[in-house]
Amino acid sequence: MEPDAVRRVGREPHGSSDDPDLVDFSANTNPRVPDGVREVYAAALDAARTYPEEPPRAYRDAAADYVGCARENVVSTPGGLAAIRLAIEVSVTAGDDALVPAPSFAEYAREVRLQGATPDFVPHDEILGTDPSEYALAVVCNPNNPTGECYDPDALRAFADRCARAGTPLLVDEAFLGFTGSPSLAGRDGVVVARSLTKLLGLPGIRAGFAVATGDEYERLAAARRTWNLGAPALAVGEHCMRDEGFVADTRRRVRRERERLRRALDEHYDVFPSDSPFLLLDVGSRDVGEVVGTARERGVAVRDATTFRGLDSHVRVAVRTREENDRLLEALDV
Template sequence: MTIDLGHHGDAEVDAGLIDLAVNVRHEPMPEWLAGPIRDSLTRLRAYPNDLEAKAAVARRHRRTPDEVLLTAGAAQAFVLIARSFPKARPVVVHPQFTEPEAALRNAGHEVERVILRAEDGFRLDPRLVPEDADLVFVGNPTNPTSVLHPAAEIAELARPGRVLVVDEAFADTTFRDGVAGEPESLTGRRDIDGLIVLRSLTKTWGLAGLRIGYLLASAGLVERLAAAQPLWPVSTPALAAAIACASPTAIAAERELAARVTAERNHLLRRLAHVPKLTVAGTPASAFVSVRLPSADKIRLELRERGYAVRRGDTFPGLGPDWLRIAVRDTAITDAFVSTLTDVIEERP
């Protein structure tokens, strides 16, 4: 079966629908972020200069500026990696965000998939990845399953001569009591040869239209990937956002939001536990939850008729038509949605 790797949650959303399909924060932008972006509009006659933004990101992750590459969204990084290693044997660990595989295929690669099983809670087993794979992609926490893999197990994937790409686009949504910062993040690991960590600023801060992300890697890998970028790939407003989002104010706000998302996700999980015929995938740790439900493909369409957009699961390798992804929203939206979902299920023949 051919899978539409180019399908994304925004295709599910139409006017008038409550959006539970896109994993982007919906709340108003805080002034500490909106202000710098607004002020940057007075500097658009000059070409973008990324030095301050690279330094700010480097400070945040205790790296050096030459270990930072700013990108037009994390998705651009997938394209740079795919084009920079034309002779690689790539492996993508699924289910996960489909853009890494799409970028690899568009660059002419033959892609091997390693499929994690729902029966195992979609937990990572490093032994499943072939030893001779020299370009490996894994998400953490993984979109769409919301599973957070232990950093130590991901580090086991490293090999001499292998490039290990870890997509941490949703790492700032994770939270664990008693743990400072982002549990299981590899951003500070400079000791793992071949490691590339991707980050996105578009999810938590609602900046999908601005296109801003970055990657962290050794200076040699950054130099190689930068050579594949077009000139001035990141706009001046996006650079202003990168600086603001690396500040202590932003980091503190992220931790508060992650704690709140955790509470709201737990509320969603408690409500879903009472929905007939529904099973939650793995142990969710991010701002979305994947569920298995008989006839989910048809239920999704019925939910649209009642005002809700959710993400179909059949475009993720390793899932199928009986899967849906649901974004975590506030408890009022969750309660109304789960009630509607239960009605739809119980009304079906």
């Protein structure tokens, strides 16, 4: 990182609430977890008396099977954001420009700025038509957060090919891709994929994820990665969860069904964005966003003030949870 940039770059706001009296729709994490997680975590405490295997073979095997790539392409990281930081650190230096979507996850721009570089914001739905040749790095979020839609797979692959021809690494954040049936770009030359296990598997506090890359991109990630960067419980739980194909399939079906039910109900009162994700972005129109968020909170529900995303000024984002919880959301929003 660039030392002067570290002193002037601030933090970014995020969703999630730790208030036990609120149902949290502000963070897009699965309200359910795979069976057996508690037992796996407890058993891993004995393994934590020694350093984890370096690099962690079993975890990388599970990750490779999870996204359909070779184990030799997997770099373990403590969460998806750590994979994003690692990819930006090894690709961007002071004075560079990076291509960043907007509105989208604010940490992309923050990490670029921490390197002393400049994020060049492009509308998220136009970024695949951008010329990547003048940039040190291009970033895509698929599906995009907070808008929720996946990119057309052919268009995304074509953009990846243009980035590769230009010599511009492409970072694809697939934090929510596991909720969809869309294909991963993991293992494609010139692409660094960042994956988070915490969203789909409902365990944000575990801090488990990974990056996937090939060739020179992989070599730089592997060399820069901190040794023993995941503890034994995170490795064991992550491996266990990635092997539970039934849980993933059940989650996809539930989210798809409940998202459509929520969309139909909310669309009578709000402008609801199309979504392939476990969340919906709502334009509240002339309503005051602060009042919408505050009223929902008074009724026991936390929703995300989406005006903190670049370019959004009348929006909230809501997660898709269980049927019973989703009914509480609709009541809290007067739907």
